[in-house]
Amino acid sequence: MVFLIYNYFYNVSGAFMNTLILDGIFQNNDVTLTDNSKTTLDYIISKIDRTLFERVILLQTGTITTVPDTVKNVVIENKTIGVILKSILKESKNSDNIVIHTSGNPFFDIQYVKTMIDRHEKYVADYTYSIGFPDFLVPQIITPNCLKNLITLCGENQEIRDDYLFYAISKDINSFDIETFISKHDLRLYRISFGTYGKPEKIFLDNLLNSISPDTTYDDLVDYLLKNQHLFYTTVYGAFFEITTVSNTEPIYYPAKNSPDVFCDPVQFDRVLVTLQTMNPHIKIIFNGRGDPLRHPDFITMVTSVIEKKLELIIETDGYCVTDNITEALNDFKENITFVIKIDAFSDETYKKIHNGYDLNIPKAAFTLLKNKGFTTYRQIVRMTCNEDDIEALLKNKDMENLILRKYSQYCGTLPDRKVVDLSPLKRFPCYHIRREISFTPDLAIQLCMYSNEKLHCTVDDAPDVYKKEFISQTKAEYRECCKNCDDYYIFNF
Ligand code: SF4
Incomplete structure (x- = not known):
């Protein structure tokens, strides 16, 4: 029939x-x-x-x-x-x-x-x-x-x-x-999405429909978007917190620490999270930076602050403070936490050069412990001329599982050039970091991005407007000094 x-x-x-x-x-x-x-x-x-x-x-x-x-x-x-x-x-x-x-x-x-x-x-x-x-x-x-x-x-x-x-x-x-x-x-390249899966996409759609009819043809819409890139800024997708300046190994790919030990205030941190969540209910939280987050005495409290709000947390660590006690304390949160362990080498010799003579077996053991305890865990290598052979060795040993290769940054000219290849796009476009991220120092000041130490001198509430202005300037090819020769603008996290 x-x-x-x-x-x-x-x-x-x-x-x-x-x-x-x-x-x-x-x-x-x-x-x-x-x-x-x-x-x-x-x-x-x-x-x-x-x-x-x-x-x-x-x-x-x-x-x-x-x-x-x-x-x-x-x-x-x-x-x-x-x-x-x-x-x-x-x-x-x-x-x-x-x-x-x-x-x-x-x-x-x-x-x-x-x-x-x-x-x-x-x-x-x-x-x-x-x-x-x-x-x-x-x-x-x-x-x-x-x-x-x-x-x-x-x-x-x-x-x-x-x-x-x-x-x-x-x-x-x-x-x-x-x-x-x-x-x-x-x-x-502009990473725009239709379909309103979250608050950022809804903001984008609303702003777009305030200025153009939904009857617009696809070809005309593409023209319009290209000429109106200010619409691409919506709100923050990811918040980066350096919760302490204290590092275990002080690797060569971070600028030298030139300040006393600083620890983020956990109460203030919680307030900041509440505000960020109003901007984007699904914002990703990242503990990163030159300090090791596990060196913060209130590390567990701060992790709890994030997870209680049902947010996802990524923790970048050198692995030196990963212990059974830590994994037990975080056991109930493992669905929402991803660990990234900085291993940076295949051989202990290379690791020692990058991490001031420290021992590769420690981050390796941290990786194994976290994996065995059921945490989502990655190993990270910051790719430099000094560890390129190590990456080859990992490849030859078919040891690439759960491995992140991260671009080396010169932190706006602060560090020497150690990059292996230049993968910059032929034509520059506005920076992903200012368009989608917010970056905090340990005293919860907001900085331009994780690579620049320029402060934005604004409150968390005002940050999206300030970032939007920065973004719009870049759509007109107007750059701050620190951004002019930066090649981190095309790397994105979220
Ligand atoms: S261009 Fe570079 S320095 Fe400027 S905001 Fe982007 S990543 Fe930071």
């Missing part, structure tokens, strides 16, 4: 049949346009051509409550790849093509989508997507057969990321016929 109905539609219309999946899997709530008159879903529905889509499905986890009557609401039980792909396949029924668009993104350029569908059909593609646009701006198209193959390829239970479709295709990319649409300007 289903087969007959399918043929009826196909033969009478002479056209392919398409299902539109509005992907709300990673959307945390209803998203309204700036005047609150409509949700993004209402807006998309008002623009779509129902002769193009035989059915429109919202796929979500139950967080979106306002669903237009003309949309079938499908709530999935979890975000594993098997469940998501099978749900899309089931709901697309006998469609020839499945168009997937992010439900929190009101920009739905129907002419562009039609062109994509036409080319997808003409070249009998399995998958059609775009390159160079902001993330999740342009829909993707997939055939049910391709989806079936992906289900086999990916298995069932893997928890996935928001770009699950491309992630699944990438597992065997050469097996699929893929059509690609390329943006006239490549905006990938």
